[in-house]
Amino acid sequence: MAKPKISLIHPTGNPFAKNAAIALWELGMLRKIVTTFASDPSGSLATRLQKLPPPLARPLLQELGRRTWTAPTGTVLQQYPWREILRVAIARLGWHSWGGMSRQRWVDWVYASLDRQVAKHHLQGLRAIYAYEDGAADTFTAAKQQGIRCIYDLPIVFYRRSLTLQAEEAERFPDLAPALLSLQEPPWKLERKEREVQLADRIIVPSSTVKRSLLQEGIEAEKIAVIPFGAPIDYFFPKPKRDRQFRALFVGRLGPRKGVHYLLQAWQNLNLPNAELLCIGLNEFPPGWLGQYEGTFRYIASVPHSTLSRYYQQASVFVFPSLIEGLALVLLEAMACGIPIITTANAGGSDIITDGKEGFLIPIRDVEALQAKLDWCDRHPQELAEMGRAARRKAEQLTWELYRQRLAAQVLAVL
Numbered sequence: 001m002a003k004p005k006i007s008l009i010h011p012t013g014n015p016f017a018k019n020a021a022i023a024l025w026e027l028g029m030l031r032k033i034v035t036t037f038a039s040d041p042s043g044s045l046a047t048r049l050q051k052l053p054p055p056l057a058r059p060l061l062q063e064l065g066r067r068t069w070t071a072p073t074g075t076v077l078q079q080y081p082w083r084e085i086l087r088v089a090i091a092r093l094g095w096h097s098w099g100g101m102s103r104q105r106w107v108d109w110v111y112a113s114l115d116r117q118v119a120k121h122h123l124q125g126l127r128a129i130y131a132y133e134d135g136a137a138d139t140f141t142a143a144k145q146q147g148i149r150c151i152y153d154l155p156i157v158f159y160r161r162s163l164t165l166q167a168e169e170a171e172r173f174p175d176l177a178p179a180l181l182s183l184q185e186p187p188w189k190l191e192r193k194e195r196e197v198q199l200a201d202r203i204i205v206p207s208s209t210v211k212r213s214l215l216q217e218g219i220e221a222e223k224i225a226v227i228p229f230g231a232p233i234d235y236f237f238p239k240p241k242r243d244r245q246f247r248a249l250f251v252g253r254l255g256p257r258k259g260v261h262y263l264l265q266a267w268q269n270l271n272l273p274n275a276e277l278l279c280i281g282l283n284e285f286p287p288g289w290l291g292q293y294e295g296t297f298r299y300i301a302s303v304p305h306s307t308l309s310r311y312y313q314q315a316s317v318f319v320f321p322s323l324i325e326g327l328a329l330v331l332l333e334a335m336a337c338g339i340p341i342i343t344t345a346n347a348g349g350s351d352i353i354t355d356g357k358e359g360f361l362i363p364i365r366d367v368e369a370l371q372a373k374l375d376w377c378d379r380h381p382q383e384l385a386e387m388g389r390a391a392r393r394k395a396e397q398l399t400w401e402l403y404r405q406r407l408a409a410q411v412l413a414v415l
């Protein structure tokens with residue numbers, strides 16, 4: 001008897017989407033992956049780009065590297081690339097306001113168009129469809145009409161909880177309101193999110209904080225499965241630190257949703273000698289806002305993901321005081337490098353660390369707690385190093401293989 005077939009949709013191929021596809025393939029059920037643009041490192045495009053002059057080839061190859069996704073043996077990888085290529089080009093050229101659009105609206109345009117393509121052309125002969133937030137509303141509607149099971153992956157807290165937190169933050173810091181993007185979501189997009197969770201037969205979430213955000217809105221507990229993401233222990237690993245400077249590291253988009261303004265205030269208050277705060281990621285604060293902290297911290301706007309491990313390896317502690325996440329992959333990357341973490345339950349931290357063992361859990365918006373933990377880390381290097389070793393040991397337990405096993409069990413239960 002032939003096994004039931006499932007297709008997976010994801011516009012960009014994040015690590016969790018790639019591993020979900022592998023989990024379905026390992027079950028012998030994966031028919032098709034549908035995405036926007038996927039790069040094969042050994043393909044003809046990459047080969048041709050390598051022949052270009054290095055200044056021209058380097059940024060293009062870096063972008064292709066971010067898009068690497070090759071289908072498992074026997075699986076079709078269907079691409080709808082032109083909208084995503086146009087979106088990336090517009091963003092790189094700084095034209096994202098062209099046509100009255102914002103940067104986020106271009107992303108929404110890509111997600112919604114891919115959703116429509118799947119709903120129209122890629123449901124025939126399936127027993128189930130696996131899709132992600134903002135890219136499943138039309139697909140699930142069409143799938144239900146054909147008796148196809150709908151598995152929904154929600155990697156971040158449900159939008160209503162996010163709206164509440166961001167509205168609170170805008171009230172606290174009115175000047176940061178333009179950087180709180182959820183407050184600008186159009187009604188049609190929120191309606192799609194509602195439709196997705198209501199139509200889903202099973203909702204896969206990476207942390208208990210995401211599950212709570214759904215329970216608060218009346219979603220049945222039996223419909224939700226918590227499966228933490230895996231740690232990239234094969235290519236993120238510990239390495240001896242080259243200096244003795246105490247270094248706190250933040251990696252991610254610099255903005256109020258991530259709690260970076262609280263981190264900067266805490267670091268400025270501490271004024272630790274022979275210490276550095278390094279922040280890596282796209283600046284999402286209003287223009288000029290970071291200027292008030294000039295000289296307080298070191299900032300790098302972007303680095304290739306393939307080089308990120310060297311920054312983790314030279315950190316003393318990883319700090320991620322986010323207000324709104326699901327389970328931040330950067331936490332697992334830092335732990336894989338043997339770096340202890342200071343984070344919040346809202347970032348998914350309570351699902352992967354024990355407070356005081358692999359790092360510290362602090363309340364959101366708590367500058368004093370941030371100061372206290374950073375000060376403790378600076379004054380207790382030996383204990384901090386042991387926390388880092390414990391973090392690596394925990395990362396070795398939270399593997400992507402375990403993630404795939406748990407996900408496969410949920411898929412079988414749905415079917």
